[in-house]
Amino acid sequence: MTPQEMKSLIDETLEDLGFSHFGFTSLSKPLSFEFYKEWLNQGLHGDMKYLEDHAPIKEDPRSKWPRAQSALVFAIPYFPHPEKKQDFPLKQARVSLYAQGMDYHFWFKERMASLCKKLQELMPNEEFLPFTDSSPVLERDLAKRAGLGWVGKNTCLIHPKKGSLFFIGEIYTSLKLQTEVAPLPDFCGTCTRCIDICPTGALLEPRKMDARKCISYLTIESRQVPPENLREKIGDWFFGCDLCQTVCPWNQKIFKGQLSIEQNLNLSKESEDLLIEDLRYILSASGKKIGRVFLGTPLARAGSFGLKRNALIVVANKKIKSLKEEVTALLEHDKLGELAAWTLDRLKS
Template sequence: MFNNSAKYSQMIKAEALRLGFMACGISKAEFLEEEAPRLENWLNNNHHGEMGYMENHFDKRLDPRLLVDDAKSIVSLTLNYFTEDKQLDINAPKISKYAFGTDYHSVIKEKLKELLAFINENIGEVAGRCFVDSAPVMDKAWAQKSGLGWRGKNSNLISKDAGSFFFLAELIIDLELAYDSPFAADHCGSCTRCIDACPTDAIVAPYTVDGSKCISYLTIELKNEIPTEFKGKMENWMFGCDICQDVCPWNRFATPHKEPAFEPALTLLQLKKDELIEMTDDVFKQVFKGSAVKRTKFTGLKRNIDFLREN
């Protein structure tokens, strides 16, 4: 016979898979002791660049019980976004795969709300919050603690079964559950493909990324001009970057997602280089409606495209 915590955990995992999540793991809500010195060192080295928000809520990042009163469990989830679709014009400035479809924040948030509603309807009244990349939650640390994978040398979470082209999300709830064992093994071995392939040398050491040098940061998070030191190093990326994942051997196990909301709009895939260079604000709003690309705003995307043209 299952005790209730084991039964509830099974119910939650089954519903997560039904909702389309790729995997679900559960860990105990507690202070992230091992992460504290790593985070402090990363911040002290200014690896967060202009992402000032990373300095905020230091304590909350390390202790989910400060985010959700009486938190007991972290339900970590992954959602596949891998696609074999590509932009048709090979010379057009490139967009990261994760931004081909509808903005993942809204897609995942809806699924998390449904999962929380399921818990309340089938288990009992549970207090909790949904998190998708929008609050001080160390999602990779929790995913690893809940057995979903290990952090590779490019700092992304990697699954032996699925590679790394997936989103991470969490439910932090005040319900005691059965906890999964942490993923303790590291399957990167002596491989350094991600480090060798990064054109801006953002992976400054195995497992350590200087965010201020990462192409994703430069094209999305950075609000000022892109520093001239990155001229000729952007590999034609105008929004995000997939290089360190594309070269990772574990991504040979990535399979195309089955999430309708992530299907790319043909108008996006068909954009030609000249059309992007000459894009107006109105066209930007039409093509990237509902897309994560909207984060850069028209002026940001234009800045990125102009920087690529200059180089």
């Protein structure tokens, strides 16, 4: 199959699957692999040890998938969220846009798997393997090489007409497909809005993040309580953070007036009450109940410990005195006791 035939075939299904754009590239060594290695050597990945374990396969995908020759790379927008959860239990807690629905690890992968099935029927002797996020693939590098966007100073992949609020997924295949498009040029220019707005200074320099400082890491990936000097900077973010993307002029242009760039949201009395209700629920619900209610959403990843930790920080930063009782009840918690005491202290001032 020629690249042009493959493109036409996929173009037909693109809209049905909700993908916004796609491209393909050969599976050569990632262009930024040395940067990635150096980033790991500097310890900027914090406790995400799996990123170290994945390095050899990211460098040479064929060491794990010997037949893989190329990747079909897909983008799927998450704003507005395509897989909303009807009974999402939170009304006002500040949750990053990608997490305001069902977990993409399941539904995005399923959509790519359905495409794989179709391709497999047409080409029974070839191999098609779908991945997104958690597999050992350097996705932004791959997507850049496939022409899906440029790597912005906020480290995100941005497309001039689609912005950056999209997930990346890929199908590895035994087919030999050469990229026919040149990678997009860098359109950041002299802009530094993302670096300037980051509350924790996680963007150390253009395209280089200290993940240990990123609110997404601190509220989602980390299994620890954040160091004291970062707690206040998390502000009212309960799960993840979007600021370095929502401030980006390329997203602002596409999603006119729909993206908040407030460091801390200024809530009406009614919204403040809803926030308090959300936080009370998280602080007092059992681990079992939290697990059940958030099943299938990205919030399940943080688990009961992570969500209670995040709630305590928001209570402290928003100075929500009416939740004092719920905070006090966590003073004896083996992992959260210190944070609960810190929160109570903040509520006094």
